[in-house]
Every structure is written in C-alpha cells, then in structure tokens.
Amino acid sequence: MLHWHSYLLKPDFFWLHVTFATLIALFYYSISILLIYLLHQRRHSLVEPKAGIWIMLATFTIANGTTYLTDIWKIWYPNYWLANGIEAVAAIISWCTAFLLVKFVAKDIAQRPPDKDLQSQVVSREDKESKKDNLPDKDEALDHSLETTTPILAEKMSIEEIKVLQQEQLEKDLPKNNEIYRVLVEETARLASVPLLAPNPIVETDLEGQILYLNPEAIQLFPDLQDTGVKHPFLTELLSLVEILKQEGSLMREVKVGQAYYEQVLHFVEGMGCLRIYGFDITDRRKAQEQLIYNAFYDQLTELPNRALFMDRLYQAFRRAQKYVPEDLASYPYRIAVLYLNLDRFKLVNESLGEKVGDLLLRGVAYRLQTCLRPTDTLARLGGDEFAVLLEGIESISEATNIADAIHQALSSPFYLENSEVFISASIGIALNTTNEPSMILTESNGNSTTSFSPTRIDCVLQPEELLRHADIAMYRAKSQGHTRYELYDTAMQRNSAYRLQLETDLRRGIEREEFQVYYQSIVSLETGQITGFEALLRWRHPQRGIVSPGEFIPIAEETGLITPISWWTLREACRQMSIWQKQFPTTQPLTINVNLSCQQFTEPDLIDKIDQILQETELMVGSLKLEITESVVMENPDWVKDVLLQLRQRKIFLCIDDFGTGYSSLSRLHNFPISTLKIDRSFVSRIGALGENLEIVQTIVNLAQTLGMDVVAEGIEVQEQVNPLIELRCEYGQGYLFSKPLDSEAAEGLLKNNK
Known part of the structure; x- marks a missing residue:
C-alpha cells in the first residue's frame, strides 16, 4: 500500500480510502460475529469436521478485517513490521481454511451415491404419495427390520438384544455417514421400539389366522397364543371378521380371556396383507361397570333384587302373560301373584338393639x-x-296363600343376633293380576241408552304398577287387623284406601283449623259415687x-x-280445663285428670321438659295429673321406660296402665316400675253377670294390684x-256409661255441679 505522502497530489482520495477501509473491516467483523453465533447455536448438532470449518471461517474474516485496519494505522504510524x-497471519489462516474446505468437499463427493440410487431411496413427499404402493415408507422399513425377528426368536432374546439386532440390520443397508440416511435409521429404530416397549399386547396374523408377530407383552400374557392360533380366546372369531376388515379397514370389539377383558382395535394392513390387533386391558373398567349395574338393580345389604329389578321382572311376566290371553278372560290360564311383606315391629328392634342388629335381622x-x-x-x-x-304361572290363589303360610312358619322361630334373641313377624298382602269385577251392560229402551251392572263377573287384567299397589293395600289391611297374618286384595280395600287417604288429608287440615275437641268421662268412687277425676x-x-270416631x-x-x-x-287443653275446675270446685282431694300418652310421645327425648312446661303454663295442682300408657310401651323398652317413669314419679305425676290384661306384659315384672293404677279393660268387665260370674280374671288383676300397692279402675261399667x-272384690274406682258418657267441657262442668 502507498504511503500517505502519495495522497498529497490527490488529497480528496485520502478520506475516501480511510472510509472504505473502515467499512470493509467492520463488515468482516460482522460476518465473523454471525459465524460465531451460529456455531454456538448449533454446537450440539454439528459433527466435528463441520465445526472446525466454521471456526476457521470466523478466524479468516477476523484476520482480513484486521489487515484493513492496519492500512489505516500505517498512514499516521508507519510500522511496516x-x-x-x-498480513502473514491472515495468509496462513486463509491457507488453512482453503485446505480444510478442499478436504471436506473431496470426502463428501466420494461418499455421495449416484443420482439413480438416491431417487430410489430418498424421494420427495409428492413421490411418496404417488408411488406409495411401489416405494417403501418408514413403516415398511420398520416392518422389514422386524421380519427376521420372529415370535420364536423373540422369546429367546431380550428387548435390548432385539433393538441391537434391528440397528445392525438397518446400518448394514444404509451408509452411516450420509445425514439423510442417518435420520432415517434413527426414525426407524424409534418406531421399532414402540411395539417392543408397549405395555399392551400387539399381534399380527395373516389372513388365514397364522401368527406373524407377537410383541413381548403379548408373549408374556399369552404364552400359548403361538401354538393355539385363532382358537385362542384372544383371537376368537377372527377369521369371520377378515372380509369386514378388508372393507372397513378397522373395527373395535371386546373379548374375554380367562377373567380379563380386552378391548381390541383390529386393522387390515393392506400393504402387508395382514391383520394387526392391538389389545387394551379393560378389566377394571368392566368390573366397575358391572358393579354399577349391580348397585342399580340389587340391594347391597341382602343381595336381593331391588325395586327397579323387581318391576322389570314384573313387566316381563306381564308380557309373557299376554301371550296366553284368551277371548274368555274367565278362563285366564296364566296368573301372576304379588306378595307384599312388611316386618312387624322392626322399627322397635332397630331402635332398641341398634342398626347393626337390624341389618343382621334383615x-x-x-x-x-x-x-x-x-x-x-x-x-x-x-x-x-x-x-x-313375584309368583308366575300359578293356577289358583291357594298357591300364593300356601307360600304366605310358609313364610309365617319360617319367621316363627327366633333369630339369634349379637347375643340377642329376636322374634319377628310379617304382615302380607296378596294380589293377583286378575280380579273379579261386575261387568257393565249397555241396554237400550225407547231409544234411550242406560248402563247397568250385571251380576255376571269376569276377570279384569291389571297393569304391573296397579298389581303392586293392590298388594301394598292388602298388606296394610293385614297390618291393621293384627300381626302375623295375610290378606287378599279386594275392591273394598281400594275404596277403603281412598277413604283413608282423604281422611289423612282432612286430618292435616283439621289440625290447622282446630277442629279437635276434648271430651271428659268421669271416674267415680264405687263406694261413694263421688267423682274423683276425669279421663x-x-x-x-x-x-x-x-x-269422627277415634277408632x-x-x-x-x-x-x-x-x-x-x-x-x-x-x-295442654286437658290440664288447662282441669286447672279451671280445681279452682271452681275446690275439694279436700283435688280432682285428677287422666290423659293418654302415645308411644311416639313417650320415646321423645324432651318428654319431661315438655310436660314440665305444660304444667307450669296451666298451673295444674301438683299430684293431679295421671298419664295413661299401654302395656306394650312399658315392656318393649323396659330400661328406658323405667328411667322416665321414675322422673315422672319424682314430680308426683302418676302412671296408669290402660286396658290392662289385653297386652303381653309380664306380671312378675310390673313391680319394677313405679305404676300407680291399673285400669281393667272393658272386655273383662262386660262379662261380669248379675250373679257375679266370670270374675276370675278381674279378681286376679285386683289381687295383683293390691299386692303391688296400686289402685284399680274398672272401665266399661x-x-x-x-x-x-266389683265392690266385693275391693275395686275402688269405676268408669263407664253407667256414670256418664264422654261430655264436652260445659256438660262436664254441669255434672260437677250436680255432684256436690
């Protein structure tokens, strides 16, 4: 380069030279920076020869840029050494870069396959689509790599050995140093590992059912599949699906192998002419589905069908019955009966002994x-x-009643549950799918049509819901008539059921409208005839x-x-009225009021608190309230009853056993309870004749009461x-129509005035 004195003749070119030299140096440095950045970004994917060339190119651009900067430096500071x-260093770097490029290009040219081979092995995406049937794709390369790995060989080799074998086969056919083929090898190896490592069985067969391939999971789950072939449950009915698979391409189905369920996806591989089956274990899902179905149609406690399944079977029975319906319904050959059972006093067992015992009893x-x-x-x-x-195909109602009798007999013996002896009975209602009804006959006279009922009776076929409802009505009729019995449905029950339903509605309205009224029946001393109290x-x-009768x-x-x-x-109303009479008619011995206490009231936890509140509100005299309860209330839960009775006795509230002698109380246990009065049931009193006959039971009750220190009231005189x-038996008090019928408060007040 010329010295700066050369620019004295042309000074304008001096700054032009400095500017261009500076720009060229900056461009060289920019190129080197970009090369270094790209090298850093692709440091993981570049092979060693390529990385060296990129480094030399970056060094070459830096050296060339530096030579331009030294030219500018020499103008002011001429240091030629x-x-x-x-420049010598830049020349050496240039020579090394050229040498590496020549060596790399020569090696690449030596490894490049001929153009015709490249076209047959590496094709464009368009060629793959147009020549799909002739050229192998990646999946076919995978299949090719697996052809030599037969199921028998796979049994003797581990997964790692199979992968190594496939890798060797692929690398044997494909050159390692070619980038395109190297990617193809990696892709093929990855696809080949999918069936090997799959957690689900994969099976390939030909169109005749011969096993072509089993993945390791299939070999482990079905070791006999290779030998049994299409006879194996996993491949059941496979040959019958070949034609469908050829048309549809794929389908899904479920098969059962032992206790396991598999969902299969079957494919027809057209290029290979084989069937490929993917299996997925759905045993847990099937069990969950079966459990849901079981819970929907079966009772979990007793494992019996529930209402839904019972109604389904009842509908099926009716459909079967319709096949036998004759023209004359009177000769109806296919009868269905429904027995509706309700356990008597089960609620008492459940509450007293606990739900666990109740479940065991059920x-x-x-x-x-x-x-x-x-x-x-x-x-x-x-x-x-x-x-x-549900009884199907019975010939007569006697078959249903015989089963009802057998049920009562089976339940008559006790149940031994959790160290407890439990007795239970059942009320049963029976209904048939045919019931006798009077037929309606349409008659005409003088052009006028009239409808009349013929005494001739025919059978009317019922519907399933109606049949079950009839049995339910009959069951309630049996329960109302007493325990351990059955009742056959008749049309009168239907009318009675409708009447009871209407009565229940009116009863609820009656409470709201205060339609109830308390009547009072006097209790008198048999010796003096004086009124001592009222019930x-x-x-x-x-x-x-x-x-409306209380009954x-x-x-x-x-x-x-x-x-x-x-x-x-x-x-509350009786205590309020008696408090008024006590103030209005003061006596040496205050008048008493007897009020019946229901079973539901007696079991309420706040019974004592409510009674205390009522006595406080009404200001009734202490010792003038007597609560009447039945024998069953005392004996069904003795421990609870005794505690409550003792609390009442402490408040000077006396207890009476109503209708004594009609229940099942143990006479030997009465002395354990603080009972003050026994009321002899009217059924015993009514038998007493003018000559004093039929007094044995009454005498026994009076003697028992006197022994236990209790008062006796004879009802129904x-x-x-x-x-x-009764006076001769030393019965102190009496009650009945002889003295007074039940009266309202005004009439009872007049009776008290006349009793003075």
Whole structure:
C-alpha cells in the first residue's frame, strides 16, 4: 500500500480510502460475529469436521478485517513490521481454511451415491404419495427390520438384544455417514421400539389366522397364543371378521380371556396383507361397570333384587302373560301373584338393639324367605323392612296363600343376633293380576241408552304398577287387623284406601283449623259415687262428616306421625280445663285428670321438659295429673321406660296402665316400675253377670294390684249389676256409661255441679 505522502497530489482520495477501509473491516467483523453465533447455536448438532470449518471461517474474516485496519494505522504510524506480520497471519489462516474446505468437499463427493440410487431411496413427499404402493415408507422399513425377528426368536432374546439386532440390520443397508440416511435409521429404530416397549399386547396374523408377530407383552400374557392360533380366546372369531376388515379397514370389539377383558382395535394392513390387533386391558373398567349395574338393580345389604329389578321382572311376566290371553278372560290360564311383606315391629328392634342388629335381622329374614319360594319365583327388597315376592304361572290363589303360610312358619322361630334373641313377624298382602269385577251392560229402551251392572263377573287384567299397589293395600289391611297374618286384595280395600287417604288429608287440615275437641268421662268412687277425676278423650268434629270416631282417625294419625302434635295439644287443653275446675270446685282431694300418652310421645327425648312446661303454663295442682300408657310401651323398652317413669314419679305425676290384661306384659315384672293404677279393660268387665260370674280374671288383676300397692279402675261399667261384684272384690274406682258418657267441657262442668 502507498504511503500517505502519495495522497498529497490527490488529497480528496485520502478520506475516501480511510472510509472504505473502515467499512470493509467492520463488515468482516460482522460476518465473523454471525459465524460465531451460529456455531454456538448449533454446537450440539454439528459433527466435528463441520465445526472446525466454521471456526476457521470466523478466524479468516477476523484476520482480513484486521489487515484493513492496519492500512489505516500505517498512514499516521508507519510500522511496516507489524503490518506485514498481521498480513502473514491472515495468509496462513486463509491457507488453512482453503485446505480444510478442499478436504471436506473431496470426502463428501466420494461418499455421495449416484443420482439413480438416491431417487430410489430418498424421494420427495409428492413421490411418496404417488408411488406409495411401489416405494417403501418408514413403516415398511420398520416392518422389514422386524421380519427376521420372529415370535420364536423373540422369546429367546431380550428387548435390548432385539433393538441391537434391528440397528445392525438397518446400518448394514444404509451408509452411516450420509445425514439423510442417518435420520432415517434413527426414525426407524424409534418406531421399532414402540411395539417392543408397549405395555399392551400387539399381534399380527395373516389372513388365514397364522401368527406373524407377537410383541413381548403379548408373549408374556399369552404364552400359548403361538401354538393355539385363532382358537385362542384372544383371537376368537377372527377369521369371520377378515372380509369386514378388508372393507372397513378397522373395527373395535371386546373379548374375554380367562377373567380379563380386552378391548381390541383390529386393522387390515393392506400393504402387508395382514391383520394387526392391538389389545387394551379393560378389566377394571368392566368390573366397575358391572358393579354399577349391580348397585342399580340389587340391594347391597341382602343381595336381593331391588325395586327397579323387581318391576322389570314384573313387566316381563306381564308380557309373557299376554301371550296366553284368551277371548274368555274367565278362563285366564296364566296368573301372576304379588306378595307384599312388611316386618312387624322392626322399627322397635332397630331402635332398641341398634342398626347393626337390624341389618343382621334383615339378612336373616331374606335368607328364610328364599327357602320358602320356588326357583322361578322372584324375591326382592323394596326398601326398609318391606319385601315383595313375584309368583308366575300359578293356577289358583291357594298357591300364593300356601307360600304366605310358609313364610309365617319360617319367621316363627327366633333369630339369634349379637347375643340377642329376636322374634319377628310379617304382615302380607296378596294380589293377583286378575280380579273379579261386575261387568257393565249397555241396554237400550225407547231409544234411550242406560248402563247397568250385571251380576255376571269376569276377570279384569291389571297393569304391573296397579298389581303392586293392590298388594301394598292388602298388606296394610293385614297390618291393621293384627300381626302375623295375610290378606287378599279386594275392591273394598281400594275404596277403603281412598277413604283413608282423604281422611289423612282432612286430618292435616283439621289440625290447622282446630277442629279437635276434648271430651271428659268421669271416674267415680264405687263406694261413694263421688267423682274423683276425669279421663280426657279426643273427638274430631269434621265439617262434613260430623263427629269422627277415634277408632278411625287415631290409627291414621299414628301411621303419619300426626298423633304427636295432636297428643300434646290434648294434654295442654286437658290440664288447662282441669286447672279451671280445681279452682271452681275446690275439694279436700283435688280432682285428677287422666290423659293418654302415645308411644311416639313417650320415646321423645324432651318428654319431661315438655310436660314440665305444660304444667307450669296451666298451673295444674301438683299430684293431679295421671298419664295413661299401654302395656306394650312399658315392656318393649323396659330400661328406658323405667328411667322416665321414675322422673315422672319424682314430680308426683302418676302412671296408669290402660286396658290392662289385653297386652303381653309380664306380671312378675310390673313391680319394677313405679305404676300407680291399673285400669281393667272393658272386655273383662262386660262379662261380669248379675250373679257375679266370670270374675276370675278381674279378681286376679285386683289381687295383683293390691299386692303391688296400686289402685284399680274398672272401665266399661254399663249396668248396676256390675258394680256390686266389683265392690266385693275391693275395686275402688269405676268408669263407664253407667256414670256418664264422654261430655264436652260445659256438660262436664254441669255434672260437677250436680255432684256436690
């Protein structure tokens, strides 16, 4: 390069030279920086020869840029040794770069395959689509690598050995140093590992069912699959699906192998002419589905069919019955009967002994019921303590009643549960799918049509829901008539059921409208004839029906739970009225008031608190309240009852056993309870004759009461001839129509005025 004195002749070129030299140096440095950045970004993917060339190119650009900067430096500081040294280094770097490039290009040219081979092995995406049937793709390369790995050989080799073998086969056919083929080798090896490492069985067969390939999981799960072939449960009915697979290409199905369930995806591989089966274990899912179905149709406690399954079988029975319907229904050949069972006093067992014993009792009852039925009968638990039995193809109603008798007999023996001896009975309602009804006959006279009922009766076919409802109605009829019995449904029950339903509705409205009234029947001293107290009796003044008998609405109130609010209202009203009479008619011995206490009231936890509140509100004299309870209340839960009675006795509230002698109380256990009065049931009093006959039971009760220090009240005295024998037996008090019928408060007040 010329010295700066050369620019004295042309000074304008001096700055032009400096500017261009600086720009060229900067461009060289920029190129070297970009090369270094790219080298850093691709440091993991570059092979060693390529990385060396990139480094030399970056060094070459830096050296060339530096020579341009030294030219500018020499203009002001002419150091030729330094400038020539830098140029010498740039020359050496240039020579090394050229040498590496020549060596790399020569090696690449030597390894490049001919163009025709490249076209046959590496094709573009368009060529793959157009020549799919002739050229192998990656999947076929995978299949080719697996052809030599037969199921028998795979049994003797591990997965790692199979992978090494496939890698060797692929690398044998494909050159290692070619980048395209190296990627193909890696892709093929990865695809080949999919079936080897798959956790699900994969099987390939030809179109005749011969096994072509088993992956390791299939070999482990089905070691006999290679030998049995299409006879194996995993390949059941495979040959029948070949034509469908050829048309559809793929399908799904489920198969069962032993206790396991598999969902299969079957493919027809057209290029290879084989079937490929992928299996997925769905045993857990199937078990969960079966459990859901079981829970939907079976009772988990007793393992009996539930209401849903029972209704389904009842519908099926009706469909079968329709096939036998004749023109004359009177000769109906296929009869269906439903038995509706409800356990008597089960609630008491459940509450007193606990739910665990109650559940054991239900299981025991279910087992005994099954022993009474035929194999074709259906027993179901409808819920709680209710069961149902479906009898099909019976010839007469006697078959159903015989089974009802067998059920009662089976339940008669005790159940031994958790060190407890439990007795249980059942009320059963029976209904048939045919019922006798009067036929309606349409007659015409003088052009006018009239409808009349013929005495001729035919059979009417019922519907499933109607049949079950009839059996339910009959069961409630049996329960109302007493325990351990069955009742056959008749149309009168239907009318009675509708009446009871309407009565329940009116009862609820009656509570809201305060239609109830307390009547009072006097209790007198048999020796003096003086009134000593009253018994409060509830009456219902229905706006349309007038006075409704307690025998009609009390059972319904007990079933529906309405008896509790009604009873508390009765107690409060009776105490309020007696408090008024005590102030109005003061006597040496205060008048007493007897009020019946229902079973539901007696089991309430706040019974004592409510009674205390009522006595405080009404200001009734201490010792003038007597609560009447039945024998069953005392004996069914003796420990609880004794504790409550003792608390009442401490408050000087006296207890009376109502209708004594009609229950099942143990006379030897009465002395354990603080009972003050026994009331002899009217059924015993009514038998007493004018000459004093039929006094044995009454005498026994009076003697028992005197021995235990209790008072005795004889109920139902209607004639004077019954009084004298009672006085002779030393029965102190009496009650009945002979002295007074139940009266309202005004009439009872007049009776007290006349009693002075």
